Amino acid sequence: MKLFSAKQIYKADQITTKKQGIAGEELMERASLQLFNWMHLRMQGAPVKIHLFCGIGNNGGDGIALARHLLEHGYNIAVYVVNYSEKRSEDFLINLARLKERKCWPNFMNSDDELPVIGKDDIIVDGIFGIGINRTPDAWVIKLIQHLNNSQAFILSIDIPSGLFSDQSPKDFDAIIKSNYVLSFQAPKLTFFLPESGPYVEQWEALDIGLDVDYLSSTETAYELIGKNEVLTVYRPREKYAHKGTYGHVLILGGSYGKIGAVCLSSKAALHAGCGLVTAYLPAVGYSILQTSLPEIMVLTDKDEKIITDITFEIDPTIIGVGMGMGTDDKTIMAFGSFLKSNEKPLVLDADAINILSKHKDLLKHLPKDTILTPHPKELERLIGKWKNDFDKLNKVKKFSDQHQCVVVIKGANTIVVQNGKGYVNTTGNPGMATAGSGDVLTGIISGLRAQGYSALNAAVFGVYLHGKAGDIAVEKTGYQSMVATDLISNLGNAYLDLFQIPEQPQPSEAEPEAQQ
Ligand SMILES: NC(=O)C1=CN([C@@H]2O[C@H](COP(=O)(O)OP(=O)(O)OC[C@H]3O[C@@H](n4cnc5c(N)ncnc54)[C@H](O)[C@@H]3O)[C@@H](O)[C@H]2O)[C@@H](O)CC1
Numbered sequence: 001m002k003l004f005s006a007k008q009i010y011k012a013d014q015i016t017t018k019k020q021g022i023a024g025e026e027l028m029e030r031a032s033l034q035l036f037n038w039m040h041l042r043m044q045g046a047p048v049k050i051h052l053f054c055g056i057g058n059n060g061g062d063g064i065a066l067a068r069h070l071l072e073h074g075y076n077i078a079v080y081v082v083n084y085s086e087k088r089s090e091d092f093l094i095n096l097a098r099l100k101e102r103k104c105w106p107n108f109m110n111s112d113d114e115l116p117v118i119g120k121d122d123i124i125v126d127g128i129f130g131i132g133i134n135r136t137p138d139a140w141v142i143k144l145i146q147h148l149n150n151s152q153a154f155i156l157s158i159d160i161p162s163g164l165f166s167d168q169s170p171k172d173f174d175a176i177i178k179s180n181y182v183l184s185f186q187a188p189k190l191t192f193f194l195p196e197s198g199p200y201v202e203q204w205e206a207l208d209i210g211l212d213v214d215y216l217s218s219t220e221t222a223y224e225l226i227g228k229n230e231v232l233t234v235y236r237p238r239e240k241y242a243h244k245g246t247y248g249h250v251l252i253l254g255g256s257y258g259k260i261g262a263v264c265l266s267s268k269a270a271l272h273a274g275c276g277l278v279t280a281y282l283p284a285v286g287y288s289i290l291q292t293s294l295p296e297i298m299v300l301t302d303k304d305e306k307i308i309t310d311i312t313f314e315i316d317p318t319i320i321g322v323g324m325g326m327g328t329d330d331k332t333i334m335a336f337g338s339f340l341k342s343n344e345k346p347l348v349l350d351a352d353a354i355n356i357l358s359k360h361k362d363l364l365k366h367l368p369k370d371t372i373l374t375p376h377p378k379e380l381e382r383l384i385g386k387w388k389n390d391f392d393k394l395n396k397v398k399k400f401s402d403q404h405q406c407v408v409v410i411k412g413a414n415t416i417v418v419q420n421g422k423g424y425v426n427t428t429g430n431p432g433m434a435t436a437g438s439g440d441v442l443t444g445i446i447s448g449l450r451a452q453g454y455s456a457l458n459a460a461v462f463g464v465y466l467h468g469k470a471g472d473i474a475v476e477k478t479g480y481q482s483m484v485a486t487d488l489i490s491n492l493g494n495a496y497l498d499l500f501q502i503p504e505q506p507q508p509s510e511a512e513p514e515a516q517q
């Protein structure tokens, strides 16, 4: 699913009204009917108090139009106009007049000495700011936002939590509505999925308001949300006459005394991801451990007992995954450096391979094109330096990936894969996956996919998806706390099977008859 910028949404708005020959307020009517349908389907006329806080722009206009639908269906509402500016939008004014015609007069709020009482079982509709916010709100509006956040009432945000910017980081985190549910028009916003702003969106749903399909489908976006539909288009089916050579040979290179497990996890994950052969290359101490625990995997050892000191081998792997548990001993650094200088195979680099590159940036020029790097936040910081905020981080990663022609996997709650100036935001995974070895499994999966002929970008995007999906399936049995990295490997098969399970049926709210009038 494309993640449009605010500018693109405004453009879509414009094109839609023009092509469909409708006024802006008709689009607002569509949007507010969608909001109403959603609420009405769930509330079924329940007499819960609904407080609607509406700004003076189009987000507020949506709120005022929604208030009218709720009023007409007998809901118990209170409407507040958060009067933070004189510049009221035309469509807001049209809807305000319609509400007044129905004898509903909103409370106009101009300061924080009139904060309304809100019960914890009430519902708040947040229509204060939408994607048009362009500066930090005034102090009294921030106080109101804090008041709403502290009310314990359920907060439903229209389009975006008020105070969040769709394409940049907020400056004042006290000025953001902490939303329980966001009903976002047409598509969610990138900011919903980033570590700093994501916590303000507990759940979200996109409401189709019928924006021009041609524009939406032909417009390139800088970010894309990756779910099952997106990965199904890259999935490569198994061929009947295939043999193990068809699916490539992964070499997993890493490990040190006490960290042989990392290589075991990556190697096993590569195999379960479907590659034909896996060889592990590790210090001599790991030989028996690997041969005993993973009989399907071949083993090559360094002459050193405890660390990697020399990377030379006679085999011809399709792709090499390097760095897990490898350590950063001087001898290992030397070995990795000379390996990079002579290597021509595609690479997936993780952990200490990334740490070494961070300290020896001169080695970056030896990375083959399309190398995949899978840093966690600390490793990323060592590699690209500190960032000011999430958007700054994304821009820095894009620059790094362009400069070194590589794919960067920014690991996090919503892992983002970056290549060629575009970001792919993953939707699978859960907090149970923040556990030892989870990253080693991911590197193994991506290596296993790359060996099977997936492009670097597709291997990274699909690998991240499968890894998260395996976690989502595993957590059903283990719970968050007890999930361990091997549970991810055990559920990789289930993650593959899940790709072909029948998709969920559309929500009945789309066909809700009463509100279509
Ligand atoms: N195609 C779409 O996506 C549609 C968008 N609609 C709604 O329109 C919203 C965008 O509306 P607007 O562009 O009117 O903007 P907003 O309603 O988000 O903001 C209101 C206006 O206040 C001003 N402002 C911004 N920051 C401020 C601040 N900190 N203090 C005081 N004033 C400030 C700006 O002039 C801004 O236009 C969307 O979020 C959505 O809810 C809907 O009406 C339906 C159609």
Ligand SMILES: [K+]
Pocket: 059, 126, 127, 128, 129, 130, 157, 158, 159, 160, 161, 162
């Ligand atoms: K809002």
